[in-house]
Amino acid sequence: xxxxxxxxxxxxxxxxxxxxxxxxxxxxxxxxxxxxxxxxxxxxxxxxxxxxxxxxxxxxxxxxxxxxxxxxxxxxxxxxxxxxxxxxxxxxxxxxxxxxxxxxxxxxxxxxxxxxxxxxxxxxxxxxxxxxxxxxxxxxxxxxxxxxxxxxxxxxxxxxxxxxxxxxxxxxxxxxxxxxxxxxxxxxxxxxxxxxxxxxxxxxxxxxxxxxxxxxxxxxxxxxxxxxxxxxxxxxxxxxxxxxxxxxxxxxxxxxxxxxxxxxxxxxxxxxxxxxxxxxxxxxxxxxxxxxxxxxxxxxxxxxxxxxxxxxxxxxxxxxxxxxxxxxxxxxxxxxxxxxxxxxxxxxxx
Amino acid sequence: xxxxxxxxxxxxxxxxxxxxxxxxxxxxxxxxxxxxxxxxxxxxxxxxxxxxxxxxxxxxxxxxxxxxxxxxxxxxxxxxxxxxxxxxxxxxxxxxxxxxxxxxxxxxxxxxxxxxxxxxxxxxxxxxxxxxxxxxxxxxxxxxxxxxxxxxxxxxxxxxxxxxxxxxxxxxxxxxxxxxxxxxxxxxxxxxxxxxxxxxxxxxxxxxxxxxxxxxxxxxxxxxxxxxxxxxxxxxxxxxxxxxxxxxxxxxxxxxxxxxxxxxxxxxxxxxxxxxxxxxxxxxxxxxxxxxxxxxxxxxxxxxxxxxxxxxxxxxxxxxxxxxxxxxxxxxxxxxxxxxxxxxxxxxxx
Ligand SMILES: Cc1ncc(COP(=O)(O)O)c(C=O)c1O
Ligand SMILES: Cc1ncc(COP(=O)(O)O)c(C=O)c1O
Numbered sequence: 001x002x003x004x005x006x007x008x009x010x011x012x013x014x015x016x017x018x019x020x021x022x023x024x025x026x027x028x029x030x031x032x033x034x035x036x037x038x039x040x041x042x043x044x045x046x047x048x049x050x051x052x053x054x055x056x057x058x059x060x061x062x063x064x065x066x067x068x069x070x071x072x073x074x075x076x077x078x079x080x081x082x083x084x085x086x087x088x089x090x091x092x093x094x095x096x097x098x099x100x101x102x103x104x105x106x107x108x109x110x111x112x113x114x115x116x117x118x119x120x121x122x123x124x125x126x127x128x129x130x131x132x133x134x135x136x137x138x139x140x141x142x143x144x145x146x147x148x149x150x151x152x153x154x155x156x157x158x159x160x161x162x163x164x165x166x167x168x169x170x171x172x173x174x175x176x177x178x179x180x181x182x183x184x185x186x187x188x189x190x191x192x193x194x195x196x197x198x199x200x201x202x203x204x205x206x207x208x209x210x211x212x213x214x215x216x217x218x219x220x221x222x223x224x225x226x227x228x229x230x231x232x233x234x235x236x237x238x239x240x241x242x243x244x245x246x247x248x249x250x251x252x253x254x255x256x257x258x259x260x261x262x263x264x265x266x267x268x269x270x271x272x273x274x275x276x277x278x279x280x281x282x283x284x285x286x287x288x289x290x291x292x293x294x295x296x297x298x299x300x301x302x303x304x305x306x307x308x309x310x311x312x313x314x315x316x317x318x319x320x321x322x323x324x325x326x327x328x329x330x331x332x333x334x335x336x337x338x339x340x341x342x343x344x345x346x347x348x349x350x
Numbered sequence: 351x352x353x354x355x356x357x358x359x360x361x362x363x364x365x366x367x368x369x370x371x372x373x374x375x376x377x378x379x380x381x382x383x384x385x386x387x388x389x390x391x392x393x394x395x396x397x398x399x400x401x402x403x404x405x406x407x408x409x410x411x412x413x414x415x416x417x418x419x420x421x422x423x424x425x426x427x428x429x430x431x432x433x434x435x436x437x438x439x440x441x442x443x444x445x446x447x448x449x450x451x452x453x454x455x456x457x458x459x460x461x462x463x464x465x466x467x468x469x470x471x472x473x474x475x476x477x478x479x480x481x482x483x484x485x486x487x488x489x490x491x492x493x494x495x496x497x498x499x500x501x502x503x504x505x506x507x508x509x510x511x512x513x514x515x516x517x518x519x520x521x522x523x524x525x526x527x528x529x530x531x532x533x534x535x536x537x538x539x540x541x542x543x544x545x546x547x548x549x550x551x552x553x554x555x556x557x558x559x560x561x562x563x564x565x566x567x568x569x570x571x572x573x574x575x576x577x578x579x580x581x582x583x584x585x586x587x588x589x590x591x592x593x594x595x596x597x598x599x600x601x602x603x604x605x606x607x608x609x610x611x612x613x614x615x616x617x618x619x620x621x622x623x624x625x626x627x628x629x630x631x632x633x634x635x636x637x638x639x640x641x642x643x644x645x646x647x648x649x650x651x652x653x654x655x656x657x658x659x660x661x662x663x664x665x666x667x668x669x670x671x672x673x674x675x676x677x678x679x680x681x682x683x684x685x686x687x688x689x690x691x692x693x694x695x696x697x698x699x700x
Contacts, residue, residue, distance in 0.1 A: 063544075147374040
């Protein structure tokens with residue numbers, strides 16, 4: 001395939017303080033871009049990272065026809081660069097796109113663009129346990145027309161941002177009992193732009209009460225625990241891990257499925273089934289709720305220290321041999337080429 | 351208030367064929383723009399309509415944090431220009447913004463921007479029963495950051511597009527029985543960008559079967575008829591008009607509330623209550639379903655000639671004294687200053 005490349009004249013990397021990065025605000029030297037017009041994807045290109053010109057009538061501004069992905073690259077001690085299960089993200093962005101009536105992006109374009117871009121900007125992937133390069137593939141609708149229908153033009157892009165750890169501080173959540181994130185038959189399972197905007201206001205209300213995340217429940221009755229803002233969720237009741245099954249409301253997270261596979265392989269009992277609010281509260285009251293954690297690319301695993309439900313507050317016990325830290329360390333070691341890759345998850349960028 | 355104005359050098363109006371307009375693709379000479387930064391709305395400006403520069407990391411591209419409105423201006427035989435209940439749109443865009451955690455746009459900025467812009471571009475409001483100027487106020491999130499949280503920068507804009515009739519051809523709908531548009535506790539009542547993208551794929555499937563719109567039902571059980579793509583919906587059973595109550599799933603349409611008020615004033619019985627799929631099908635079978643129509647700014651009223659539900663097809667009878675045509679003509683006459691404005695709905699731009 002053809003890929004047009006225009007290199008920067010001088011890298012801006014020396015201006016970056018890699019020890020004081022705010023998540024997602026600094027971008028690497030280049031970006032990948034490919035336009036869809038006249039029913040096909042045009043020649044993709046890599047160019048210096050830069051602002052682009054958009055007409056105010058571009059559909060993405062009006063109708064939210066946009067999907068995205070989030071992935072990370074890691075550098076090991078030999079300066080080799082690794083991705084984690086990128087095939088999953090490639091497949092998922094096309095699943096998301098289909099639900100939003102957007103054309104699929106060809107797999108070979110995706111991988112050629114992704115790997116070429118990361119190689120060109122590999123200095124931006126820093127070594128060290130907290131460092132990684134956050135990679136954001138996304139597709140936006142670019143037809144200039146304010147009628148509420150599907151666009152006939154799109155732009156696929158990949159931009160990259162060097163990051164440190166995602167969550168600063170402790171995480172406590174509130175179980176949703178009024179607002180909701182997704183409906184049956186809706187777009188909750190897609191990484192659709194609009195899903196995120198819809199969660200900001202409830203998240204702000206939660207933050208005011210001191211909770212860093214909303215734990216979404218089913219919209220119909222708020223009876224089942226589903227997922228958090230950008231994380232799937234696991235509950236450890238005694239020694240069993242519980243997590244909600246994927247559905248058309250829940251994102252099929254790469255971290256979630258990796259944790260399930262890893263845990264089962266280690267002999268940890270995992271139950272993938274609807275998780276009732278009431279059973280988790282009961283378990284918490286009996287002292288059987290040992291752990292809760294979120295799972296997602298940004299933080300791999302974020303322990304959840306407590307939760308609130310309809311004004312009632314619960315604090316989880318401190319625990320020594322937590323599943324969260326064991327699984328996080330194990331998966332992180334696989335991602336960073338520090339442990340055997342038993343499941344074939346690692347992908348070298350070379 | 352201060353309003354910076356920069357005029358075009360030469361109008362592009364002479365290039366426009368007003369008899370062959372595609373909806374929402376041609377824009378007037380100027381646009382209104384106001385940026386939110388450091389916690390406040392900055393000095394608004396009117397400038398020549400033009401493309402703008404956006405960083406690829408602008409939040410609107412990733413998280414769909416964007417809301418909009420749709421309104422119309424009409425020109426009467428004396429060259430006076432009229433809006434229809436613009437206060438409703440001004441209030442609604444702020445309600446939508448609140449739900450998406452965006453700052454409200456000040457009412458005086460809204461009206462000063464709107465009226466100044468329309469006066470400057472008043473040549474673009476064409477006379478004649480099918481002609482109007484479609485007005486699109488919208489707000490987008492413009493912070494450059496790919497973390498999934500609320501933006502700290504926004505841009506409010508108004509752009510205007512001369513239009514003819516919105517719906518070409520006949521409209522038949524399919525009742526949703528799998529996909530859904532909105533959940534309880536979600537953002538369905540807001541004119542949130544993402545709501546529209548979510549409906550494109552189901553709409554495409556419907557179009558393949560020959561239906562121009564999906565008539566959305568409640569996500570929980572698909573038992574109640576709610577609204578269509580960009581229209582609220584009315585059913586005439588014998589001589590009673592039925593329409594769903596507003597809720598957090600349904601847009602509180604200006605046309606809908608105007609129709610209810612107008613019809614009641616004319617002695618037509620209106621029932622605002624949940625409308626069951628089963629009762630409409632039964633009424634259709636008994637010949638009691640006289641009319642169905644969509645109600646929205648774009649077309650005021652769009653008669654719906656038939657519908658399908660789970661593969662079963664229904665065709666409505668042709669009718670002479672339809673409510674749809676009577677109400678459409680009456681409201682259109684009010685909008686265009688051809689009839690008494692009993693309810694105080696008209697607003698002159700002067
Ligand atoms: C809504 C939502 N749930 C869960 C996840 C976790 O998915 P993954 O593990 O693939 O990053 C994400 C994303 O990143 C998300 O946006
Ligand atoms: C989802 C939806 N329902 C109903 C309507 C009708 O509202 P209005 O009469 O205010 O145009 C619209 C919009 O225009 C809409 O987008």
